[in-house]
Amino acid sequence: MKGKLATLVAATAVAFSASFAAHAANELKIGFISTLSGPAGGIGIEIRDGFNLAVKLSGGKLGNLPTEVIFADDTLNPDTGRQLAERLLKRDRANLMTGVVFSNVMLAVWPTIEQAKVFYIAPNATPTSITGKGCSPYFFSASWPNEAHHEAAGEFANSKGYKNAYLIAPNYPAGKDALTGFKRMYKGNVVAEVYSKLNQLDYSAELAQIRAAHPDSLYAFLPGGMGINFIKQFVGAGLSKDIQLILPGFVSDQDVVRAVGDPMLGLFDTSHWAYDLDNDANRKFVAEFEKEYKRIPSLFAEQGYTAALIIDQAVRDAKGKVEDEKAFHAALMKAPERAKTPRGSFKEAANGTPIQDYYVRALVKDREGRIVNKKIGTILRDHKDFWAKDCGMK
Amino acid sequence: MPASLVLEQSLNGLQFGLMLFLLAAGLTLVFGIMDMINLAHGSLYMIGAYFMASFAQATGSFWLGLPLALIATGIVGALLEMSLLRRLYGRDHLTQVLATFAIILIANEVVRIAWGSQPVLLNTPAELSGPVTLPGGMQYASYRLAIIAVGAVVALLLYLLVTKTKVGMLVRAGASNREMAIAMGVNIRRLFTVVFALGAALCALAGAMLGPILAVQVGMGENILILAFVVIVIGGIGSIRGAFVGALLVGIVDTSGRAFLPLFFSLFLPPQFASAAGPAVASILIYLLMAVVLYFRPQGLFPARG
Numbered sequence: 075m076k077g078k079l080a081t082l083v084a085a086t087a088v089a090f091s092a093s094f095a096a097h098a099a100n101e102l103k104i105g106f107i108s109t110l111s112g113p114a115g116g117i118g119i120e121i122r123d124g125f126n127l128a129v130k131l132s133g134g135k136l137g138n139l140p141t142e143v144i145f146a147d148d149t150l151n152p153d154t155g156r157q158l159a160e161r162l163l164k165r166d167r168a169n170l171m172t173g174v175v176f177s178n179v180m181l182a183v184w185p186t187i188e189q190a191k192v193f194y195i196a197p198n199a200t201p202t203s204i205t206g207k208g209c210s211p212y213f214f215s216a217s218w219p220n221e222a223h224h225e226a227a228g229e230f231a232n233s234k235g236y237k238n239a240y241l242i243a244p245n246y247p248a249g250k251d252a253l254t255g256f257k258r259m260y261k262g263n264v265v266a267e268v269y270s271k272l273n274q275l276d277y278s279a280e281l282a283q284i285r286a287a288h289p290d291s292l293y294a295f296l297p298g299g300m301g302i303n304f305i306k307q308f309v310g311a312g313l314s315k316d317i318q319l320i321l322p323g324f325v326s327d328q329d330v331v332r333a334v335g336d337p338m339l340g341l342f343d344t345s346h347w348a349y350d351l352d353n354d355a356n357r358k359f360v361a362e363f364e365k366e367y368k369r370i371p372s373l374f375a376e377q378g379y380t381a382a383l384i385i386d387q388a389v390r391d392a393k394g395k396v397e398d399e400k401a402f403h404a405a406l407m408k409a410p411e412r413a414k415t416p417r418g419s420f421k422e423a424a425n426g427t428p429i430q431d432y433y434v435r436a437l438v439k440d441r442e443g444r445i446v447n448k449k450i451g452t453i454l455r456d457h458k459d460f461w462a463k464d465c466g467m468k
Numbered sequence: 469m470p471a472s473l474v475l476e477q478s479l480n481g482l483q484f485g486l487m488l489f490l491l492a493a494g495l496t497l498v499f500g501i502m503d504m505i506n507l508a509h510g511s512l513y514m515i516g517a518y519f520m521a522s523f524a525q526a527t528g529s530f531w532l533g534l535p536l537a538l539i540a541t542g543i544v545g546a547l548l549e550m551s552l553l554r555r556l557y558g559r560d561h562l563t564q565v566l567a568t569f570a571i572i573l574i575a576n577e578v579v580r581i582a583w584g585s586q587p588v589l590l591n592t593p594a595e596l597s598g599p600v601t602l603p604g605g606m607q608y609a610s611y612r613l614a615i616i617a618v619g620a621v622v623a624l625l626l627y628l629l630v631t632k633t634k635v636g637m638l639v640r641a642g643a644s645n646r647e648m649a650i651a652m653g654v655n656i657r658r659l660f661t662v663v664f665a666l667g668a669a670l671c672a673l674a675g676a677m678l679g680p681i682l683a684v685q686v687g688m689g690e691n692i693l694i695l696a697f698v699v700i701v702i703g704g705i706g707s708i709r710g711a712f713v714g715a716l717l718v719g720i721v722d723t724s725g726r727a728f729l730p731l732f733f734s735l736f737l738p739p740q741f742a743s744a745a746g747p748a749v750a751s752i753l754i755y756l757l758m759a760v761v762l763y764f765r766p767q768g769l770f771p772a773r774g
Contacts, residue, residue: 111580115580115686116586245748268747278609279480285476302587307609329586
């Protein structure tokens with residue numbers, strides 16, 4: 075009996091020391107949970123490709139540490155995401171987490187990551203409930219707060235002098251948030267605010283109503299396939315001649331452009347990044363991405379790439395001590411100012427969201443005849459997350 | 469409300485209904501004649517749209533690509549039937565659901581490997597890309613008129629095929645009483661392969677015609693398949709006429725629900741409730757329709773059997 079107990083204690087001790095050793099080891103293990111299959115898988119793959127490119131360009135190391143990225147596919151299922159987070163944190167002992175595309179998956183995996191006291195670097199979803207009242211030092215966004223593109227679009231409509239905007243979004247929480255963000259900035263008259271079915275195929279009924287309402291502009295937040303359906307049908311109905319369609323940049327970037335083609339021309343969108351931003355880091359990113367993957371990067375690829383650069387900078391500045399929470403958090407908060415990201419240098423607000431510029435982009439053909447999202451102006455400067463005011467952290 | 473808006477919305481309903489009919493026609497044939505629940509019908513629709521995108525790109529012409537996509541998808545359908553589905557006819561419906569659901573997952577990944585994970589380009593032919601002005605001054609997308617025309621022609625051809633030809637006679641015999649048809653010496657194996665290939669080609673036609681106004685992407689079939697099932701359940705399983713009437717009913721009810729319900733609610737509800745209730749009720753309207761039809765006619769409107 076005694077012998078057994080001793081063995082057990084010894085085994086436990088070994089197990090503990092093993093786990094301790096894993097944290098102190100000179101190696102970075104990054105758990106990357108993303109949506110890599112199914113209809114929305116294209117977005118996760120863009121983010122992954124951007125992230126992988128940054129790791130490859132720095133010789134397979136981030137922050138001077140040999141880096142292993144463990145990819146896991148959440149298939150856009152929040153439950154699957156939560157199980158993967160458990161597996162990556164407990165079995166694989168990841169010392170950093172990243173990757174999630176969708177806010178609903180993010181909200182499901184977040185409690186697991188926060189309880190494990192592991193830092194999460196967001197390459198996309200930055201939901202308001204994690205950046206406002208529920209903010210946390212372990213959450214760091216390398217992308218943009220969920221409402222920012224919509225706010226920029228509202229401000230852009232002001233700058234163009236649009237007086238009668240028509241708004242459409244799918245009938246689900248992110249759709250309502252999107253239009254709230256737009257209306258926070260937009261000063262003109264909202265002709266109508268329409269919530270269509272989620273995953274709707276045919277928009278002819280909505281388009282007939284839009285035609286009858288005679289707005290001067292139309293703001294449409296319809297992510298993924300819904301946006302492709304809508305844009306094709308909007309242009310086919312001949313509405314683009316009289317009504318200016320404005321989109322948030324993350325539903326009208328290269329992944330959508332490649333599927334819609336010429337009907338995209340003449341639309342405007344808003345984004346925190348553009349492929350033609352004038353700085354060396356961006357030129358390098360775009361050139362290397364095109365060389366590696368034979369396509370123009372979308373903003374999702376930029377977000378994955380920038381997330382990896384920020385990890386690289388923070389780990390380097392913290393001298394590899396990812397497990398020293400205070401030191402790593404301090405390094406992380408300074409990293410966007412020091413890292414050479416394609417967006418240039420930017421500050422991070424105390425709630426872990428970027429304070430950055432937002433641009434308006436026009437969809438035009440470049441010299442080689444490719445349809446690109448070309449930057450035509452800056453619409454918001456050093457814009458901060460609206461919900462940062464609710465966060466208690468300083 | 470202006471009369472032109474009512475007219476436009478009616479046209480939209482007709483168009484959406486015929487769009488659904490293209491898909492439901494093949495589904496109801498397979499379901500009714502083979503007594504086989506084929507969830508992978510949506511996958512054939514997806515494959516048809518992808519073939520169409522590739523052939524239209526390769527030939528540089530929408531109209532050359534269309535017959536090629538139909539033939540290619542028909543061949544895929546025939547191969548699928550001969551290799552796999554044939555083994556499922558004798559099994560219960562649950563097994564068929566499981567097996568064809570597996571085909572959906574496999575088809576999605578195969579398409580991803582072959583065409584990549586991002587949506588692909590398929591646009592309207594240039595001559596149909598803009599709106600036309602209808603008599604009365606109303607603007608309407610010319611491509612949607614083309615969908616109405618194709619849907620109507622297919623409905624007519626299928627009607628002639630089923631009622632006036634020998635193949636149609638065998639199809640009807642198989643649908644109404646399979647055992648008797650076998651006893652009378654019908655080569656049911658070959659008939660099933662032909663019907664399935666025809667169903668697949670109809671899928672491809674739906675995918676090819678709808679691709680230019682919808683996203684051509686992995687998983688595009690699942691979304692529309694649900695509507696197609698609603699259509700054939702309302703219309704009566706196995707009946708082309710039922711699929712036609714069911715599709716028009718679903719198209720018109722869905723479109724007018726989205727168009728007119730919010731206005732209707734705003735007559736007697738405060739605006740914030742009306743704007744919430746309108747889309748909510750509109751999105752369940754076709755399922756309400758299905759429930760009502762099934763309550764009064766459990767076999768659907770035009771049952772093919774007995």
